[in-house]
Amino acid sequence: MIEKLEGALNIPLAYCNKVRLLACRLYQAGVEFIDRPFREMTENPGRTPNGDITRHPLVIDRPQAKSVAARIEYDAGVEIQKKTRLVFGNEGKLHAVYLRNGTAKLIDKAPEIKSLPPAGPAGGANIRPARGEAQGNLYLWILIFHSSLQDKVMQLIDGKAVAAHFKARIAEEVTQLKAESGKTPHLVAILVGNNGASETYVAHKVKACAELGFESTLVRFPDTVSEEELLRKVEEINANPDMDGLIVQLPLPKHINPDRIMETIAPAKDVDGFHPINIGRMAKGLPAYVSATPQGCLMLIEHYGIETAGKHCVVVGRSQIVGLPMSILMQRNTYPGNCTVTITHSKTANLAEICRQADILVGALGRPEFITADMVKEGAVVLDVGLERVADPSKKSGFSLKGDVKFDEVAPKTSYITPVPGGVGQMTIISLMQNTLLAAKGAIYAK
Numbered sequence: 001m002i003e004k005l006e007g008a009l010n011i012p013l014a015y016c017n018k019v020r021l022l023a024c025r026l027y028q029a030g031v032e033f034i035d036r037p038f039r040e041m042t043e044n045p046g047r048t049p050n051g052d053i054t055r056h057p058l059v060i061d062r063p064q065a066k067s068v069a070a071r072i073e074y075d076a077g078v079e080i081q082k083k084t085r086l087v088f089g090n091e092g093k094l095h096a097v098y099l100r101n102g103t104a105k106l107i108d109k110a111p112e113i114k115s116l117p118p119a120g121p122a123g124g125a126n127i128r129p130a131r132g133e134a135q136g137n138l139y140l141w142i143l144i145f146h147s148s149l150q151d152k153v154m155q156l157i158d159g160k161a162v163a164a165h166f167k168a169r170i171a172e173e174v175t176q177l178k179a180e181s182g183k184t185p186h187l188v189a190i191l192v193g194n195n196g197a198s199e200t201y202v203a204h205k206v207k208a209c210a211e212l213g214f215e216s217t218l219v220r221f222p223d224t225v226s227e228e229e230l231l232r233k234v235e236e237i238n239a240n241p242d243m244d245g246l247i248v249q250l251p252l253p254k255h256i257n258p259d260r261i262m263e264t265i266a267p268a269k270d271v272d273g274f275h276p277i278n279i280g281r282m283a284k285g286l287p288a289y290v291s292a293t294p295q296g297c298l299m300l301i302e303h304y305g306i307e308t309a310g311k312h313c314v315v316v317g318r319s320q321i322v323g324l325p326m327s328i329l330m331q332r333n334t335y336p337g338n339c340t341v342t343i344t345h346s347k348t349a350n351l352a353e354i355c356r357q358a359d360i361l362v363g364a365l366g367r368p369e370f371i372t373a374d375m376v377k378e379g380a381v382v383l384d385v386g387l388e389r390v391a392d393p394s395k396k397s398g399f400s401l402k403g404d405v406k407f408d409e410v411a412p413k414t415s416y417i418t419p420v421p422g423g424v425g426q427m428t429i430i431s432l433m434q435n436t437l438l439a440a441k442g443a444i445y446a447k
């Protein structure tokens, strides 16, 4: 019996940053095919101009086959990062990935797999964790063991790669702005207290400014600062024409009302898009600063060409900075948008049932691994906006980052999914930089 599974496997290059794909071919069969000569493996390779891997037809003549092998050839000198995450859909489970460059190396392994297949391209004995630069030709071998192959694919959304793409674009625009008008975009960040995560994010923002040619000013206050003193500083920055954008890092200490602070930031400098005027303008479809995380989600949707019109988008979480704006943005009469949107929250009845109806599911609740596989429809697009630090003694930092989605069990059911870290979070700072550039140009509110 011949079972045709056109496009049954899709291997997005997004997993391997900075790597140019030369060829990708999928082979039906077991591990033994791996040892076939290079010549046979390269017949009829698929070529892609831009590094994205297109769908490759896969014909299975042994439906009982337990594995599929894929070979991807890269340019010499590419860097495969250890962090590179390789997850494949189709009910398939990734068992092992080898880099073949003289010796074979294991770079990733599905957590449920306790032992390696008996023989690899260079023999199991040579397999060891790999990192770093490959010299000469590098072949990445992928063995996918699967219980059943279905005509669906899962693509991991690579926030880091997309952020790098937009970063380069913003840097170009800054160079042009400086050449044409002598103007350097200037972002001011106010940081209150010593919250570890906030320190990290603000440091990233300052670093991004330096990398993109922006000017930045960091204003620090102890967590004992009064609301009045903070408001005075905001007003001082509002009045400074050299400062284009102002953000106050959240969360703030309990004695400070964040709404009061946000409402005091001049809408024209509110590059976080948290001011009621910006939220209202955004809701009306008028030019406005859109808050960074929802904006980042839209950029990812657009970058991957994910269809949204007519889809049911379920947003889990109604926070003013993510869930609410996301729900408004996804129903707009534009792309991305034109979704039928359901916004859910902690009091929603039948939450799992509603989530299962989602074509696009946005996790923005702030509860680690809350969204489990039974809450997700086959083929759904899942955007994980959650980012929690969960205590993890095995980590040097003492914590690991968890999203709202139980990634390992949800990913195989999806058509697209964002990981945490490395997904939506990566776009947050890029969106902020984009808004600051708009502020410097006077593109939303005339200067």
Ligand SMILES: Nc1nc2c(c(=O)[nH]1)N[C@@H](CN(C=O)c1ccc(C(=O)N[C@@H](CCC(=O)O)C(=O)O)cc1)CN2
Pocket (backbone or CB within 6 Å): 200, 201, 202, 204, 247, 248, 249, 250, 251, 272, 292, 293, 387, 401, 420, 421, 422, 423, 424, 425, 426, 427, 428, 429
């Ligand atoms: N004034 C604001 N405060 C806060 C915002 C905001 O947009 N404006 N959002 C978050 C924190 N945040 C930016 O401020 C932010 C969150 C996450 C990331 C990010 O890059 N995440 C990475 C992981 C980074 C890490 O290792 O910790 C990822 O998900 O891959 C950047 C910025 C709350 N406060």
